[in-house]
Amino acid sequence: MITAGCDVGSLTVKAAVIRDGSILGYEIIPASADAINSAHRVMDVLLQRLDLSYEDLDYCVSTGYGRKIIPFAGDNLSEISCHGRGAHFLNPSIRTIIDVGGQDCKAIRVNRKGKLKKFLMNDKCAAGTGRTLELAAESMGIDISELGQLSEKSANPITLSFICSILIEIEVRQMILEGEDAVDIAAGVNNLVASRVAGLVRNLPPKQDIVMTGGLAKNTGVVTSLEEKLKTTFVSLPEDPQAIGALGAALFAADRA
Amino acid sequence: MIYAGCDLGIVAAKAVVIDEDSFLGFDVLPYKNLPRHAAETVMATTLSSAGMDDEQPAFCMSTGYGRRAVEFSDDTILDVACLHRAVKEINPAIRTVIDIGGHTLQIFTVNKKGCIMENVSIQRCITGTGLFLDVMARVLEMPLEEILAASLEAKDPTPLTSQCVVQAESEVVSRVNEGKDRRDIFAGVVSFTAIRISSVIRKVKLRGEVAFAGGMAKNKYVRRHLERNLEVKFDSLGGLDPQVMSAYGAALLARDREK
Incomplete structure (x- = not known):
């Protein structure tokens, strides 16, 4: 079949x-x-x-x-x-799935049979979703897939003033043109997204083992930052x-x- | 002696120059990329238009999101304090101030003694602000002024339902792909913007005369919607450009400081 x-x-x-x-x-x-x-x-x-x-x-x-x-x-x-x-x-050891997509963010709990137990979703505000990274990457003149690797070299991530994707787009563009290091900006954007996601996940609450899915799972910067904030290691x-x-x-x- | 106020917003830099007893000049400079440069330029053009190329302000106060990036300012202060100071000067009967700029949406009221009674400020969301309209116009691939004017011809406004600008972008793209008229789509956007602004304003009890400050106050379509929805008539502000009200208040505070 x-x-x-x-x-x-x-x-x-x-x-x-x-x-x-x-x-x-x-x-x-x-x-x-x-x-x-x-x-x-x-x-x-x-x-x-x-x-x-x-x-x-x-x-x-x-x-x-x-x-x-x-x-x-x-x-x-x-x-x-x-x-x-x-x-x-x-x-089959997975009990929590964090799915960050283009415009929303979901935290899902499943039982040992893979059946849905509980979920939380942020679909009212695109802050901390793929769109944030997409717009930030555009402002930096790079592809969204490069953001994770770029941020790895950062020792001093920038703290951004905003959370709305449109304001991040502007803030990142202005920072680049004012000469701020792209590496630190990339790390700052990844941290921002990770913060928003962590906030949602904590409310679930999460249960081991945890996995990330959706487009953002490929961004090593966001994954590492999120693991730090949740004090855990995701399974792959x-x-x-x-x-x-x-x-x-x-x-x-x-x-x- | 002259005094200056500089309001560095996220989409425009504004400056006002005053002397001991009169308003000398102002300028508004929309910019895209370089906030520091925008602040310097708008101050230079303001001084120039006031015939003050060679005179430096005795004190310059900066405000707005980029206030700390205004390198030539002597001190910084929050925009609410500037707006409050400006309305006291313009018309003491004003006790409600609505301020909507590039990304700001706030309202505060003061009592007869001038103490702030209520203050609602939307900090993390640009829905209902200038940038919201800019983004929607960008999606429709038309200059904002043009699509705003064209939306008056709308026969059948398309309702907008998404609360978030990113989702509204997708919604507008869908409507365009469905073949809906851009004028109808934007009429829906303007109406949604006015409704969103009204819902924030209604969190506060309106007192006295009502001032409408910020760039959005110059949008006559939104202004009309709001006056109708809220059943108020906005104060004329003595003919002052509402977009420079914060900068004006900053200049007054600069003068107060030096005296």
Whole structure:
């Protein structure tokens, strides 16, 4: 049995395919404003790479912001359930998932079977999300993927005055032009995001083992800063953390097929 | 002797120069990248417009988000103190001050003795401020003044629901992709901005005459919405540009200090 999951986020769109409980492959590409188009694109790329067609899929579940309008999905589920399921499948010791996406931040608790126990979400304010880093990186003239590595060299992280992503964009740009060290600015921005996320996670409260998923899991600066603030070490996942949602969706699809 | 006030905001630098008994000149300089340079430039142009190229202020007070970056100022002070001082001078009957700038949204009231009674200041969110409108205009790829004027022609304003500027950006992008008219979209943005501002203002009991300061006070569309929503008529401020009210108060405080 071959099933697929498609996770349509605000910044990226992901697809995963599993066969009889094993991962065949997954794909992550930038999203466009058109969710249906984005979903088709990522699924086309993945299926082509795996030498499969839509007809080979027994079932597909969609998740993420755009989940309800994906035509090739038989069902859709919240990204919270899918993230929890996907992470737990890859590492059954996981009980807490921290998922920081493009515009929101979620903290999820699952039980020993991977079932959702509790979650907290900040979706009213994009401070401390991917957008903050994206705008800061733009102001610094670098790619968002470079922020983590750049910050590692910092001995004196800058303390920023603001938390709103738009104000951070301006403050970072002005600091760069006033000659402040990009390394320290990058560290300051990562610390800011980590602070916001830590605040949310503490309210859950978290339980070991903890894993980070979503785009920000790849930013080593944010991950290290967050581990320091929560006084813990995260476990890692054997697969790309950004693909967890799509993977969980594919697993739910196998239940339904 | 002349005295100066410099208000270094996040999107514009403002300066006012006064002497012992009159207002000599002011200037407003929107800037993007270099706050220190903007402050120096606006002070130079203000002195120049007042015919004071060769005279240095006896005392300069700076205020605003960038007050500590104003290298030529003699001291710094919070903008609320400046606004308070300015309204005392302009019209003592003013006992409510609404200040909305590039990223600020605050309101305070004073009693008849001049003591501050209530003060609500939105510190961490730019929804309802000048930058909020700037970002939305940027998403629509039009100059702010142009889309503001065009939004008056809106036939069917598109409601905006996102409370956060980043989410509002995404929402506006979706509306554009759906083919909605930009004028309708921006009319919805302006209306949302006025509603958001009103909800902050309503946290405070309005007293006496009401002053509307800051760059947003020059936006006649928002101004009209607010006067209607709140059923008030804003004080004319003696014809003073509302965007320089903080800088004016700073100049007055500079003069008070030297006397």
